[in-house]
Structures are given as C-alpha cells and as structure tokens.
Amino acid sequence: MHLALGKTLADRLDIKDRDGLIIGSILPDALPAKVKQERNSHFITIFDDGKYKWFDSLAFYEKYADEVLNDAVYLGYYFHLISDNIFRQIFYIDMGLITRRGEKSLFEEFYNDYNLLNPQITAGFGLKKDIVVPERLRETRLYKDYGFEPENLINDLYADMDMHIEGTLRHFSMDIVRGFVDKSAELCIKELEAILNGRGHVYDKYEMAIENHYSDKK
Template sequence: MGSRIMHLMIANRIAEYFPVEDKQAFLLGGIAPDAVSPKELSHFFKGELQDYSRRIDYNGFLDKYRSQTESDYILGYFVHLIADDLWLKGFYLPWLKNRLEADNELSNLYYHDFRLLNAKLLKHYGCANELNPMLRSLPTICELQEVKSQDVESFLPDVINDMEYEEDVINETLNVFMFDQIIGYIETSVDKGLVRLKAVKR
C-alpha cells in the first residue's frame, strides 16, 4: 500500500481541485485507514492474494456510509481506499509481491525507499509547512466501525514524524522504486479520486 506521506499528498492535491469545506477533516480521512492494524477491515479488502483476486471494495465503503457522504472525513477515507486499490493492482500484485517473497532482503530496501520518498515527496510538493499544523489537532470526525477517532489521534504523531527528514536524503538513490513512477502513482490516484468524488456529488 502507499505510504502515509503518499496518501497525505494525494488528499492534499485533490483538495486543490475539489470543493472541500473542512480540509483538515479531509486530510485526516485520507490517512485514517492506516491508523489501525491489521488492516483487513479498515481497507475493505475482498478476494484473496493467493489467486490474485484481491481488491479494495471502496464502493462497499461508500455504500456502508452513504448517509455520511457530506462529511469531508468520509470522502478523504474514500480517496485513500481508491489510491490503495491502485497500488494493489499496479504495484503489489503485478510484481512487488513476487519480488518480496523471492528476496528476503528486498523488504528492507522497500521500507528504506519509503523513508527516502517521504523527504523527496515533501520537497517536490512543497507543502510540509502547510500540512504539519493540520496534523497537530483533531477536529470532530466520524466514529467508524473500522477506525475510531482515538485510533486516528494516536496515529498522528507517526505521520508528523514521517514529515521530519535530513536534507541530505533528498538526493539519496532509491533502490526499489523510481521517483517518476511514484509521482505517476500519486497523480493517477488524484485523477481517479476526483472522478469518483465528482460521481458521488452528482
């Protein structure tokens, strides 16, 4: 799945184009599914990894909380699920799962890349100073069956920590991913998120 910072960038980019009344709630919804572990329920997984039928039922989430779609938090959560479904189908199932299972050392490089990408993406999008204050308080958000507001509140220090980095890592080389590849993933997630949000709001 995409990293916390990737999801934050996706939600923030969507908020530039979609009329969000409560941006803080939208951003928090955009990271909320990762606030709990394991993630089976919070990510609305369907299908199995073994037979490659795995998917994220983001429409099922929307159907479950249809009465709350006026909430920017719910819409941010919806966008997160869309982005993770893209990651699942574009990265994990086609090649990443195979390589991680074949090479025990690759998982360390994978998570190291995520740490490098945190810095590279924050630098690229230039929004850290804007977003950081929004992660330091918790507005009133929906109490979902899958993720409680307390889960999100406890999770925020981890996200804030992800935003801290040394300048020298900006130029460090990625091992598993390419930077343009990740930018493409983020921008595609933004595009698809906007398409689906506009359909919800018709």
C-alpha cells in the same frame, strides 16, 4: 504519499473542509499494528475463490454512502481506499514486482525507498506539520466502528518529515510518486463527480484487484 494525495485532492477540489478531507485521507492507517488485521480498516477482501484481493472501497461506500456524500472525513477515507488499489497496481504490475508479492524482503526494500524519499515528498508537495484532528471525529460512526488513534499516526508522519537518511533507491522515485498521486487524484475526482450526479461508480473490483499471492495455497 497518502498525505500528499489528500493535500492534492483538497487543492484540486477546492474543498471547504480541507482538514476533514486530509485527516480522512490518512485515517485508515491510524490503527495500532496489533489490531489492524482484526478490525480491517482497509476493507481488504478476497473474491473468486480467493483468486483476487483488493481494498473493497465499494463495500466502504455501501456502508457509509450518506456520510461519503456529506462529510469530507468519509470522502477522504474513501479516496484512500481507492488509491491503495492504484498503489498496488503500480507497485506490483507497472513496476513488474508481482512475482515477488508476499516477500518480506520486498517490503523492507519498499520502506527503505520510502524513507529515502520522505524529504523530497515533503518538499515536493509542500507538506507541513499542520494536520488537524477535528473535534467531531470521535463522534462519527466511523471512529466508533474502528477506534482510530490519529494522533499517533500524525506523530509518525511528522517524524518521517524530519527524516534524512543516506542510501540508494531500489524501486521508487519521485516520478513514480507523482504518477501515483496524479493517477489516484484523477480517478478519485471522476468517481466523486459520478456519485454526486447519481451515475454510479466509475470502476469495479476486477479493474482494481490483483491476483492474491496466497490463492495458490488454498
């Protein structure tokens, strides 16, 4: 879904550096599972005494503002973090699953749905095995800060594109996927227009966060 969003944004923005935007749009997921938590490439933050949790895209922007405004890799990364918050809102709030947040079984159901939808997402968004890792990526501050392994992620994505399994969808549908992509793209484009014109951000953490499911255990 992040790859579909990256391609959609590259098309709608008619961006010159398509390869940079698209690799940036999947880069936060390009860490080995064993180091994801410690390196926090998704800028996960809790606030208000642990009550709320979100992907702190504003912290990412503050850290890399110059790069976001001038480098499509960073812009794609920024869009990814924004859209992760939208995804959680759709997943937990719009779909009414917030009472199951934190359940292992829910994530198993989600990933099964995702695997079932892979062929439709691939065809519906015209995804191809043409993701490019720019040579300059390893010279960026972003790469040096986190040590991503994009080639491994790309191999996983390509395997997903080839996946064809049988089963019944539990939660997701292509309409929900398209809704996620459209809603995310709309907000990302508005945000880009605002920061390019010096108007500040078009969202804040309270709009984007949801209640932290660990907060009642603190």
